[in-house]
Every structure is written in C-alpha cells, then in structure tokens.
Amino acid sequence: MKLEKIKNSFFINNKKKFSGKSIEKKDLENAFNFAFEMAFGKGYHRAIRSGGNEVRTPINIFRNTLQGKLAEIVVYNFFIKNKFICEKIDFSISEKGIWDDCDLIVNNKKISIKSAAYFSNLLLLETADWNSNGNYIPNITNKNSSNKYDYFIFVRIKPNTNSLFENGSEKEILRKEIYTQNWFFDIVGCCSLDTLIYVINKEYILPKNSLLNGKIKMDAENYYIQSGDLKNLNYLINEL
DSSP states (O other): OOOEEETTEEEOOSOOOOOOEEOOHHHHHHHHHHHHHHHHSSOOOOSBOTTOOOBOOHHHHHHHHHHHHHHHHHHHHHHHHTTOOBOOOOOOOOOTTOOOSOSEEETTEEEEEEEEETTOOEEEEEGGGBOTTOOBHHHHTOTTSOOOOSEEEEEEEESOGGGSOOSOOOHHHHHHHHTTSOOEEEEEEEEEHHHHHHHHHTTOEEOTTOEETTTEEOSSOEEEEEGGGSBOHHHHHHHO
C-alpha cells in the first residue's frame, strides 16, 4: 500500500502498534561496546547516507549503530529460540572499505535487518543503494560480498536513541545514561526479495526533501514499506 500524498507531504495509512519486549542487560552491553568502538574507536561508518546531505557526527553514528546492533541481536535471539541454524552476530570492528556481507545468515538464507525508533512505521531503504533487480549496489563490485538478500526484517527499538546522549561522548557517561533507561524491542515483520523488487518497480518512493506525515523532512530518497504491509514472522519461519 502506498503512502497518502498531499502536495509534498506523505502520510502513513497502514500502521502497526508497538508491542515492546524487554532487552536483556547482556545484549545491551554487547551492543553498547560495539557501537562505541565503531563511532569513537577504530571502526568506520559513512558520515552521509546514500543520496543524503546531512553529515552524521560521531555521536549520531553511535546512536544509529547502537540501535542497529540491538536489532540484530534481538532477531538472532529469536531464531536461536526457535531452533534455527544461525551464524553468530559479527561484532568485529570494520575499518573503511570493509563492511558486513549481511546482518544474519539463517538456514543459509541471507537476511538484512532494518531498525527504527519505536514510533516508526516505515521500513526505509535508500534508493541510491538498490537497483531494479533488488541488488545492493555497494556490494556489486565487491567479489567477497553478496549483493542480494533473501529476506528483510524490520525492528523497532525503545527508547529512541536519537533523543539520548546529549551529555558528552565519554564512554562511562554514555554507559551510565544507557542504564538509566528501560530498553524494549518490537520485531514488526518481514518481507522477501520479491517484495523489494515489487516496491522498486512500482516506485514506492519517499522523495528527498519531502515531508513525512507533513513534518519530518527527508534527508535522502528512500523506498518504503509500511509496517502494516509487512508479513508476520510466522511467514518467515515457514519459508525457512
């Protein structure tokens, strides 16, 4: 289902309510250590999104990486709990020019995990990163990486990491703030590569500089899938 469009504004019309489950302290600690090293240590994350203009500061990279790694961890836990063969999460610190082949491999299927804040209702994929066949463009020229994913999973995290960490970037200050919060996750749903190709070819696009829900300005152009249009994880369990 496409977003409702009124001039330069796009409105969500198929939402899914957040139903949070607690994130365990050990998982939070693992995600924190990884995100800190990627943002302030030897790790590398691109400062500008594909097709975007906004330059991400190290603290913004930390926020985004923390959210993304928490999403990977809770999905991994889900598959292990359901007795699937799942490769362990990669916590290695990547330098510039090196990135993960994919987020998770489950029963030999490659899965991309996308994360957002708890109030989000869109799985977003930057249009500059994908071609019409659903290939992930940054990996096409990398012979050691796959450029196609079999499935996509959308996860929401509470609290919103972008609203935290205003008091500095020292490790213990950040760690202390993390543990003053109660953390929750919600695995919203999933879709297949075929769905992505459909979305690309049917131009489910949220344009750069457009307004989401009439107020949030988009920094980059994105393909989108509404949360209410994603399939339940029972679908993926049966597929795998």
